[in-house]
Amino acid sequence: MQKTMDVFRRRKLTYTLVFLAFLAIFAGASIVAEFHPIDGIVSFPAALQWIAVNLIPDAEAMERLPKILSELMETALLSVAVTVVAAILAFFFSLLGANITKVNGFIKRIVRIVAAFFRNVPDVVWAMLLMFSFGQNVLTGFFALFFTTFGLLTRAFIETMDEVSSHCVEALDATGANFIQKVFQGILPSSLPGITTWVLYMIETNIRSSTLIGILTATGIGYLFDLYYKRLDFASASLVVLSIVVLVLVIETVSNRIRKVIL
Amino acid sequence: MALLSFQNVSKTYNGVTKALQDVTFSIEEGEFVSIIGPSGAGKSTLLRCINRLVDASQGTIFFDGKNVTSSKKNELRDIRTKTAMIFQHYNLVDRLSVVENVLHGRLGQKSTLSGAAGHYTEAEKQEAFRIIQEMGLEEQAYKRCDELSGGQKQRVGIARAIMQHPKLILCDEPIASLDPKSSKVIMDHLKTINQTKNITCLVNLHQVDVAMKYSKRIIGVTAGKIVYDGPTDGLTKDKIHEIYQSSDHDLITDVEECV
Numbered sequence: 283m284q285k286t287m288d289v290f291r292r293r294k295l296t297y298t299l300v301f302l303a304f305l306a307i308f309a310g311a312s313i314v315a316e317f318h319p320i321d322g323i324v325s326f327p328a329a330l331q332w333i334a335v336n337l338i339p340d341a342e343a344m345e346r347l348p349k350i351l352s353e354l355m356e357t358a359l360l361s362v363a364v365t366v367v368a369a370i371l372a373f374f375f376s377l378l379g380a381n382i383t384k385v386n387g388f389i390k391r392i393v394r395i396v397a398a399f400f401r402n403v404p405d406v407v408w409a410m411l412l413m414f415s416f417g418q419n420v421l422t423g424f425f426a427l428f429f430t431t432f433g434l435l436t437r438a439f440i441e442t443m444d445e446v447s448s449h450c451v452e453a454l455d456a457t458g459a460n461f462i463q464k465v466f467q468g469i470l471p472s473s474l475p476g477i478t479t480w481v482l483y484m485i486e487t488n489i490r491s492s493t494l495i496g497i498l499t500a501t502g503i504g505y506l507f508d509l510y511y512k513r514l515d516f517a518s519a520s521l522v523v524l525s526i527v528v529l530v531l532v533i534e535t536v537s538n539r540i541r542k543v544i545l
Numbered sequence: 546m547a548l549l550s551f552q553n554v555s556k557t558y559n560g561v562t563k564a565l566q567d568v569t570f571s572i573e574e575g576e577f578v579s580i581i582g583p584s585g586a587g588k589s590t591l592l593r594c595i596n597r598l599v600d601a602s603q604g605t606i607f608f609d610g611k612n613v614t615s616s617k618k619n620e621l622r623d624i625r626t627k628t629a630m631i632f633q634h635y636n637l638v639d640r641l642s643v644v645e646n647v648l649h650g651r652l653g654q655k656s657t658l659s660g661a662a663g664h665y666t667e668a669e670k671q672e673a674f675r676i677i678q679e680m681g682l683e684e685q686a687y688k689r690c691d692e693l694s695g696g697q698k699q700r701v702g703i704a705r706a707i708m709q710h711p712k713l714i715l716c717d718e719p720i721a722s723l724d725p726k727s728s729k730v731i732m733d734h735l736k737t738i739n740q741t742k743n744i745t746c747l748v749n750l751h752q753v754d755v756a757m758k759y760s761k762r763i764i765g766v767t768a769g770k771i772v773y774d775g776p777t778d779g780l781t782k783d784k785i786h787e788i789y790q791s792s793d794h795d796l797i798t799d800v801e802e803c804v
């Protein structure tokens with residue numbers, strides 16, 4: 283009896299300590315970064331007011347809608363293309379990094395390190411680096427998104443594969459199936475739901491990121507936003523933002539549908 | 546010559562866990578042998594050494610006249626096609642249909658491409674449906690495996706094994722997750738395969754009574770060593786207690802007498 287009480291008391295104590303630790307970290311970080319939570323909250327109403335006055339798209343902004351939509355389309359298609367290409371390559375790459383399919387431990391580790399490197403450099407940083415070789419070009423954006431997507435998907439696919447298919451891969455091994463047969467008859471069908479979910483999620487993420495990268499590389503919807511913003515045409519700029527939000531919502535709805543059909 | 550023989554086989558995991566120690570036995574074609582022993586005794590390891598899902602650390606295993614332990618890629622593939630395996634957790638590709646899972650039994654004997662693409666001959670498909678019927682699964686043939694009950698899944702597992710045309714079927718606790726009725730169906734199917742198709746069966750079991758009912762020969766494993774290998778008739782209560790390293794009234798099999 284004494285022992286069970288101890289377990290519960292210790293658990294409560296752990297939660298309390300973790301909560302206090304978070305609070306301390308937040309307070310410490312706020313002081314170091316000179317971020318004043320109170321000031322932030324106080325200035326909120328004023329910010330809202332400014333938004334209401336300046337960021338409502340007006341008639342003039344609506345005239346730019348066709349142009350905005352065409353740029354948005356281009357950005358969306360680029361994101362889809364990047365994600366699909368990265369996903370196909372990441373699938374084969376992750377086969378070398380998954381425990382159930384690895385060639386050997388050394389290659390597995392290399393694969394994981396490479397994937398970690400690609401995904402831990404933010405796409406914006408990739409864009410800035412790549413600008414040196416490609417200049418302000420759509421290719422820069424493509425590769426910047428590609429690198430992070432590839433790194434992230436490789437990591438996600440490795441985990442999906444190991445989690446989902448180790449049992450059936452063992453069985454296929456026992457039938458004498460070879461590597462490629464195991465991949466297409468065992469791993470791919472079992473991890474398809476996980477893979478689809480990740481790919482759809484990355485398409486959404488990449489549409490958001492490509493806006494930001496577009497500002498840097500002067501391409502796509504990001505460029506348009508930057509243009510209007512620098513002209514202080516806030517109404518048009520906010521129309522750009524709104525259309526991105528709508529697009530992401532639409533994509534989210536579509537991908538939920540797709541997920542339901544596939545799962 | 547024996548269909549399967551172990552000669553002084555040992556297996557050590559990670560250089561510390563001795564799962565098998567100096568195991569020697571052989572099995573003739575057509576036998577139905579059960580392996581019993583406590584959890585962690587090394588029963589699964591023993592079975593997995595035969596199709597090299599686990600590599601033995603020492604000793605030699607012969608199957609059908611071939612040295613398993615030293616076999617190279619293609620020989621191993623050949624050995625695996627002749628030794629089918631049935632698992633406690635069925636190990637099906639849950640998102641594929643019953644018939645696709647059954648046809649997986651052919652993968653080891655197909656070309657890489659047609660296997661990967663799931664391209665099977667008309668004859669293979671007809672055979673798959675015949676086996677599915679034998680297993681009483683004709684209504685489920687096109688269902689996805691995650692819609693099946695445990696007993697049905699295990700029958701798919703058996704069908705996949707038969708589809709391989711194996712000489713030996715390795716069963717790693719085939720009924721450990723099933724209710725008594727489904728367990729009987731599964732064990733009866735294994736018995737039938739053994740008798741009508743002359744496929745040798747090597748079955749890991751936790752249920753001593755089931756092992757004694759279905760097999761004429763029993764191998765008892767304790768802490769990686771064979772402590773009993775002989776006819777079911779010779780398996781006395783004392784022997785059972787020796788295998789499970791237990792004393793009187795400690796085992797579920799002792800319960801009958803208590804009441």
Ligand SMILES: Nc1ncnc2c1ncn2[C@@H]1O[C@H](COP(=O)(O)OP(=O)(O)OP(=O)(O)O)[C@@H](O)[C@H]1O
Binds near residue numbers: 558559562583
């Ligand atoms: N992959 C592995 N890595 C390390 N140790 C392992 C591995 N597989 C099994 N072992 C160890 O080897 C020993 C034998 O395990 P094994 O699975 O063969 O026993 P078992 O008789 O099948 O047990 P159970 O009846 O519980 O299935 C155990 O001590 C186990 O912990």
Ligand SMILES: [Mg+2]
Binds near residue numbers: 589
């Ligand atoms: Mg086991």
